[in-house]
Amino acid sequence: MIPVDGRLNGKVCLVTGATSGIGEVTARALTQMGATVIVVGRDLQRGAATLSRIKAAAPTAQVEFMLADLSSQAQIRQLAQEFKRKYSRLDVLVNNAGGVSIARKQSVDGIEMTFALDHLNYFLLTHLLLDTIKASAPARIVNVASEAHRRVPGINFNDLQSERGYNSVRAYGQAKLANVLFTYELARRLDGTNISVNVLHPGVVATDMWFADTRLRRNNGILRTLVVQLIRLAAISPEQGAQTMIYLATSPEVEGVTGKYFAKEKEAQSSPASHDHAAATRLWQVSETLTKL
Template identity: 35%
Template sequence: MARDNFGHDTTADEVLEGIDLTGKLALVTGGASGLGTETARALAARGAHVVIAVRDTEKGAAAAKEIREGSGSDKVDVIELDLASLDSIRQCADTFAAKYDRLDLLINNAGVMACPLAHTADGFEMQFGTNHLGHFLLTNRLAPLLEKSAPARIVNLSSRGHQFDDVHLDDPNFERRDYDKWASYGQSKTANVQFSVGLEKRLGGKGVHAYAVHPGGIMTNLGRHLTEDDIAMLRKRIEDNASQSPSSGGGFKSIPAGAATTCFAATAPELEGKGGVYLEDCHVAQVDDESRQDGVRSYAVDPGKAEALWTLSEEMVGEKFGY
């Protein structure tokens, strides 16, 4: 497949065709299932040494076996990580740095979606705490290894769900407003984009580039908290979008197609030196504050908002990261 024809149904293997990742080290969070497992398998199949970060190491071991069998590579390791615990994140980063002396690709894939109101071990609202703050701390703790490996890349999995809401800097934990699971999800996914903008400002000049991606609508374990009504709503939204933009392909994606944009962001030579952007269907999205079919909202890529989020995030995790 010609690279300029990549789109909605392109798979991870098609994106990586002809790309040699031999000698590259990749860390994939949430690698025990779904998009994380497929992303790890596709990268390993092209020669990368892959480490999957998982909350449940027993499930992680099973996923690693699946990845080895699917990729033909035995360079697949497992590391424990609970993104809902700052202590676990710090321990994971320390363990990783003690074992490996470099990091070429950091894929921040793990997350939760539309869960009931809950809190992390440190008292953060679960979706913002896991999807954003957890990856914020992990990424900054691992930044020295990424800098050492430059050119290196960071891929943050966002979502079209970022269109649901901006980040509420004055109340990220829903302490002064009624909790809404979709507003919470949207806030966390917007934070993933703004974090990519902040990372690019700090690390881009050092050869480490950050990208936010919308993988598409995929039925994976991410949807474990969804009710039948939630699924019906999402299905209708995706089908309506497809009917209004038939050229996009539309509809739910397969898992191999869902992992494609992540793999594209992580490896595409076309993106070299062009970080701080949001991608969908294997291309950089345009800024669009109206369309529900595609595009990235202007507030998600606003440099000022990205800076304010960075400051808040440092305060919340209790660490400052000087670049």
């Protein structure tokens, strides 16, 4: 049993992709600091199990589960509405939910799945909650990206949804680059509002995300064996991977720091493509169109 330390008493935090892995670790840490935490996930049973684990560690934790498949824009909108009905403030938003599909899939909105879940999810949910975040300032937005953003030379606006040829590594890299571009552009637009927006690489973490794709789960051959071996060789634990998320969400050391990329709890340099202001502006406009904002 871990005592609640009280440093986040009165604060409200929302963490997406929080029913396992680094999201769950982050949610648990925030509750242990006294925050009221909303855990967002797409499976009701896993959500209930997550709440049980968090409360077992900290019985006085104030934690709630909200159900949403964040690849669906309708469900993102429902989530935002449900949150606003129950809460009048949001001090910390952690955008963490994501995934990668080995084969090209489309979301219910007809958008390539990796781009829908890994980027448009962040973009739309943040926009829908932004008025509440502004009313809670000083507040923080933490976006989880990846070093995979370096694998692409830029956003391919001519084939944004990989319709001409799908490559999972490229699709994931592009979505993660979009996370970084979105973070920097949002930080610029929120300058002077006392809202910090930062983005991070958690490390290569051994989480369920790597096995979320149905094709990989069903594959008992070379593909699955190779992926499992690579993850075991390179991966860190969810507890290790969550540290930079927790740091950006809570540390006084980054109070007022905004528009930065972090790894291992330190500011790091993101790729040259992530600093393309014209691309960031164009991505913003395209994202508004795709999410009908």
